Amino acid sequence: MSEIHVSTKINGDAFEYLCDAEESLLDVLRDRLGLTGTKEGCGTGDCGACSITLDGRLVCSCLVLGAEAEGREIETIEGMADGDDLHVLQKKFLEHAALQCGVCTPGFLIAAKSLLEANPDPSETEVRYWLAGNLCRCTGYDKIVRAVLDAATEMRKA
Amino acid sequence: MVKVVLWGSLKHAADGQTEVDLEAENVREALDALAARFPKLKPLLDRGVSVAIDGVFYRDAWFAPIRPDSEVYILPRLAGG
Amino acid sequence: MTELHQQGAKRTFKLVGTRPLRPDGIDKVTGRARFGADMDAPGMLHGLVLRSPHAHARIKRIDVSKAERLAGVKAVVTRDDFKLPADSALADICRNVMAREKALYDGHAVAAVAAVSKAVARKALQLIKIDYEILPNVTDVDAAMKPGAPILHETLRTEGVEPKPRKASNVARRHEFGHGDVAKGMAQADIVIERSFKTAATHQGYIEPHACLASVGPDGRGDLWVCTQGHFMVRNTCAGLLGMDASQLRVTASEIGGGFGGKTTVFIEPVALALSRKAGRPVKMVMSRNEVFRATGPTSSSSIDVKIGIKKNGRITAAQAELRYQGGAFPGSPVEFGAMTAFACYDLENVHTVGYDVVTNRPKQAAYRAPGAPMVAHAVESVIDELAKKIGMDPLDFRLLNASKEGTKSSFGPTYGPIGLRATLEEAKRHPHHTAPLGPNQGRGVACGFWFNFGGDTCVSLNINVDGTVGLSVGTPDIGGSRASMSLMAAEELGIPYEKVRTIVADTASLGYNDVTDGSRVTFAAGMATIKAARDATTKLCARAAKVWGIPAEAVVWENGHAKPAGPNAGNFAPMSLAEIAAVASSTGGPIAGHYEVNADGAGVSFATHMVDLEVDPDTGKVTVLRYTVFQDAGKAVHPSYVEGQYQGGAAQGIGWAINEEYIYGADGRLQNAGFLDYRIPVASDLPMIDTVILEIPNPGHPYGVRGVGETSIVPPLAAMANAVSAAAGTRLTELPMSPPRVLKAIMENGRGA
Numbered sequence: 001m002s003e004i005h006v007s008t009k010i011n012g013d014a015f016e017y018l019c020d021a022e023e024s025l026l027d028v029l030r031d032r033l034g035l036t037g038t039k040e041g042c043g044t045g046d047c048g049a050c051s052i053t054l055d056g057r058l059v060c061s062c063l064v065l066g067a068e069a070e071g072r073e074i075e076t077i078e079g080m081a082d083g084d085d086l087h088v089l090q091k092k093f094l095e096h097a098a099l100q101c102g103v104c105t106p107g108f109l110i111a112a113k114s115l116l117e118a119n120p121d122p123s124e125t126e127v128r129y130w131l132a133g134n135l136c137r138c139t140g141y142d143k144i145v146r147a148v149l150d151a152a153t154e155m156r157k158a
Numbered sequence: 159m160v161k162v163v164l165w166g167s168l169k170h171a172a173d174g175q176t177e178v179d180l181e182a183e184n185v186r187e188a189l190d191a192l193a194a195r196f197p198k199l200k201p202l203l204d205r206g207v208s209v210a211i212d213g214v215f216y217r218d219a220w221f222a223p224i225r226p227d228s229e230v231y232i233l234p235r236l237a238g239g
Numbered sequence: 240m241t242e243l244h245q246q247g248a249k250r251t252f253k254l255v256g257t258r259p260l261r262p263d264g265i266d267k268v269t270g271r272a273r274f275g276a277d278m279d280a281p282g283m284l285h286g287l288v289l290r291s292p293h294a295h296a297r298i299k300r301i302d303v304s305k306a307e308r309l310a311g312v313k314a315v316v317t318r319d320d321f322k323l324p325a326d327s328a329l330a331d332i333c334r335n336v337m338a339r340e341k342a343l344y345d346g347h348a349v350a351a352v353a354a355v356s357k358a359v360a361r362k363a364l365q366l367i368k369i370d371y372e373i374l375p376n377v378t379d380v381d382a383a384m385k386p387g388a389p390i391l392h393e394t395l396r397t398e399g400v401e402p403k404p405r406k407a408s409n410v411a412r413r414h415e416f417g418h419g420d421v422a423k424g425m426a427q428a429d430i431v432i433e434r435s436f437k438t439a440a441t442h443q444g445y446i447e448p449h450a451c452l453a454s455v456g457p458d459g460r461g462d463l464w465v466c467t468q469g470h471f472m473v474r475n476t477c478a479g480l481l482g483m484d485a486s487q488l489r490v491t492a493s494e495i496g497g498g499f500g501g502k503t504t505v506f507i508e509p510v511a512l513a514l515s516r517k518a519g520r521p522v523k524m525v526m527s528r529n530e531v532f533r534a535t536g537p538t539s540s541s542s543i544d545v546k547i548g549i550k551k552n553g554r555i556t557a558a559q560a561e562l563r564y565q566g567g568a569f570p571g572s573p574v575e576f577g578a579m580t581a582f583a584c585y586d587l588e589n590v591h592t593v594g595y596d597v598v599t600n601r602p603k604q605a606a607y608r609a610p611g612a613p614m615v616a617h618a619v620e621s622v623i624d625e626l627a628k629k630i631g632m633d634p635l636d637f638r639l640l641n642a643s644k645e646g647t648k649s650s651f652g653p654t655y656g657p658i659g660l661r662a663t664l665e666e667a668k669r670h671p672h673h674t675a676p677l678g679p680n681q682g683r684g685v686a687c688g689f690w691f692n693f694g695g696d697t698c699v700s701l702n703i704n705v706d707g708t709v710g711l712s713v714g715t716p717d718i719g720g721s722r723a724s725m726s727l728m729a730a731e732e733l734g735i736p737y738e739k740v741r742t743i744v745a746d747t748a749s750l751g752y753n754d755v756t757d758g759s760r761v762t763f764a765a766g767m768a769t770i771k772a773a774r775d776a777t778t779k780l781c782a783r784a785a786k787v788w789g790i791p792a793e794a795v796v797w798e799n800g801h802a803k804p805a806g807p808n809a810g811n812f813a814p815m816s817l818a819e820i821a822a823v824a825s826s827t828g829g830p831i832a833g834h835y836e837v838n839a840d841g842a843g844v845s846f847a848t849h850m851v852d853l854e855v856d857p858d859t860g861k862v863t864v865l866r867y868t869v870f871q872d873a874g875k876a877v878h879p880s881y882v883e884g885q886y887q888g889g890a891a892q893g894i895g896w897a898i899n900e901e902y903i904y905g906a907d908g909r910l911q912n913a914g915f916l917d918y919r920i921p922v923a924s925d926l927p928m929i930d931t932v933i934l935e936i937p938n939p940g941h942p943y944g945v946r947g948v949g950e951t952s953i954v955p956p957l958a959a960m961a962n963a964v965s966a967a968a969g970t971r972l973t974e975l976p977m978s979p980p981r982v983l984k985a986i987m988e989n990g991r992g993a
Contacts, residue, residue, distance in 0.1 A: 036277040037270020041446040042528040046915035077270035090268040097880035102267030103496025132924040140891030141923040166415030167399035210653040231652040238758030239500020239606025
């Protein structure tokens with residue numbers, strides 16, 4: 001079975017790659033393109049550690065085929081900071097100690113960014129339900145929710 | 159002479175005793191004395207134990223000192239997660 | 240949200256107790272940090288494991304010939320590639336890592352391949368032919384103890400019973416603890432309550448699956464990159480299983496995506512090394528989530544009987560418990576810790592606990608925070624709750640009346656020194672949560688918990704750089720933010736800004752042996768080593784300044800980051816900063832470093848009280864947690880944000896264990912819910928904010944008074960939740976998890992709806 005040629009845009013840069021038909025976009029990002037910031041926690045769309053945005057839509061990259069990225073725009077955690085300028089969400093996660101082991105953090109940041117684009121002034125409940133697709137085992141979510149609410153406040157001021 | 163207390167299950171290898179009087183000035187001497195007096199105890203001690211001296215836990219500390227009035231307990235080797 | 244309550248003599252700290260940003264934080268929020276699966280090597284192969292689909296089967300024949308011949312397959316390993324070690328504990332690990340005569344659980348590894356791609360490796364697994372003779376299986380702990388149960392190990396005889404049994408059994412060991420005369424104590428009681436409880440097996444649920452990259456060269460030397468809680472343990476265990484010298488294997492700890500005890504042993508690492516050795520190329524292995532559930536180390540499930548007698552005034556006269564834990568296919572469940580901790584919170588004259596360690600056709604258990612303690616705390620604290628209700632006493636007052644304190648003879652033997660249990664109970668009583676009003680179908684539960692904490696082998700090396708910055712190398716993987724705490728302690732001792740210290744986790748070739756990151760020991764033991772290494776460095780820094788000034792070394796002291804003459808008689812020299820001394824180190828004798836190697840003792844024990852309000856839906860049995868407060872003694876909170884994080888994380892795991900999580904087995908012994916969809920851990924919408932009250936009763940065994948905090952927070956939540964659900968539902972629940980079907984059934988049969 002021959003490989004499929006894909007042209008796509010990731011974090012604003014043009015990328016080309018070959019992939020097998022059954023390969024997930026997560027596998028492509030991590031194993032073929034060296035973008036290991038996006039994590040695999042389950043491979044079945046239950047944990048959110050592989051969260052990315054595809055044409056602006058929050059998705060689990062383990063549920064997207066590598067071939068489906070053709071002609072689309074992808075954003076991963078590697079594109080969140082602007083050079084060495086961290087995104088407000090990244091800064092707030094650090095300030096609030098919203099990470100312990102940090103493996104779920106990229107997924108949460110992508111998901112939270114997506115939330116604040118859709119709803120710049122979410123309530124605590126709205127934050128919790130939007131992030132219900134991202135599993136964290138270390139923090140109990142308290143500091144994550146606080147960091148997102150604080151980032152929302154700061155982003156609204158800007 | 160110091161009194162050493164063995165946790166309950168060890169008594170089967172110590173002729174039914176849980177409190178034993180020994181000559182020992184540190185943990186190594188205490189464990190050696192126990193093994194000498196109760197040969198059936200030796201393999202269980204060799205597997206690894208924790209020793210509590212006056213409420214402080216020691217794992218593998220041969221030379222932790224034991225005084226005559228110390229409270230000494232031989233307990234299962236502590237592990238955590 | 241968080242309060243800090245200190246007792247005893249206080250040292251004023253400049254940095255310890257503040258909340259700076261953690262040094263590894265930027266890499267983790269940008270995706271730069273490298274976890275177990277994030278490493279590659281040139282020429283790398285992919286390894287996959289073939290796992291038994293049967294819970295119990297004799298492995299009669301393994302035929303790998305077709306797999307070996309498949310194009311792209313470079314190595315295949317089976318039991319024939321592993322020599323069984325003489326040491327029985329290591330032999331059990333060997334058998335667990337690769338099945339030998341029998342497959343003992345659904346998911347047990349029976350063969351492994353290394354191939355040029357995952358796709359080829361998957362094809363190769365399908366070409367391996369195994370002849371199984373399926374045997375009857377047993378997965379329930381009580382069923383495994385009954386006569387006639389399928390026997391896992393023909394050579395296993397129960398230890399700790401007299402006379403020595405001659406028949407094979409699934410009961411590996413009997414443990415016993417206690418003092419006094421329980422029969423007499425029960426006879427003296429006015430009220431006696433006896434109950435039985437069950438808890439299900441749960442998984443630590445770390446989001447990062449096990450992963451490693453192994454590379455063994457033709458000279459037999461190996462390198463291993465792995466996510467683990469203990470890379471020195473991995474080195475020693477793998478070297479032992481592969482017949483290598485420990486010094487020939489260098490293990491580097493990656494960042495770790497959660498462990499909680501589940502990564503304190505090995506699963507795929509020896510297999511990856513064996514494959515690499517055979518193939519002559521690096522081999523990367525990453526477990527799938529399905530494999531993590533089926534074939535790593537969940538906790539024990541338990542069956543526990545508790546009996547407690549009290550006087551009418553609430554004073555306990557006697558307490559006893561029988562614990563039955565299954566630890567999977569090999570002996571070693573933490574039932575002895577359960578038996579030791581069962582009544583640790585209570586000051587008792589008559590107490591007796593017995594624990595049975597049972598094997599079943601399930602994966603070999605591994606530690607999960609405070610191993611063995613949460614299950615029995617659930618049972619004991621439930622009965623305590625019932626007794627308090629029976630005499631109409633506030634549950635906190637009941638516990639205060641009977642609580643262990645300094646001088647109490649613990650239920651496992653030794654006498655307690657200064658401890659924080661009463662303080663946590665008193666804080667809980669004072670807290671607004673205690674008297675907040677409750678609505679319909681709502682209930683409040685409280686519970687106490689205990690854990691040991693310990694120290695262990697720890698080495699730390701501290702190097703002063705020429706520019707006055709400091710490099711600190713520790714050997715304990717950072718699972719909770721410990722690098723920030725180590726940097727704080729080093730900066731505090733040296734008197735320099737926190738930003739000048741960089742802490743890394745060094746590989747096994749760079750430091751002496753370090754015990755695993757477990758037992759809540761890192762801030763305590765590695766912290767103690769860091770403080771002592773820093774003091775070693777300041778002694779040397781003073782000696783250098785003394786040389787420069789031409790005065791004796793004893794005449795120089797270290798203060799506020801500077802070497803100063805000890806007094807006016809020593810001489811009138813301007814203080815030299817660390818940076819100034821470092822700049823001339825080469826000319827004054829060479830590079831300056833401090834180090835400390837210790838088997839740390841003196842870790843204090845740790846107590847906590849938890850309080851929870853929740854609501855039960857009488858139509859569906861769903862439990863909604865409304866409010867949760869943790870009261871726990873930290874001795875000294877070095878970085879309060881990360882102490883809070885431990886309290887909150889442990890509470891969340893305990894909540895999941897109490898109402899959602901369980902391993903579900905079919906009659907065929909196969910795990911039915913090996914994924915995050917059906918093994919339901921708490922999500923953000925399940926929980927409220929988790930409030931924390933940090934108490935500080937200093938531990939005399941640590942220079943700053945630190946007590947371990949990582950594990951104790953998982954001990955009370957199961958019971959606190961059970962007490963709250965029972966209050967809300969109007970009937971006592973005794974089986975975990977209290978999932979909606981169970982709660983609904985209890986309500987309909989006995990509770991408010993009945």
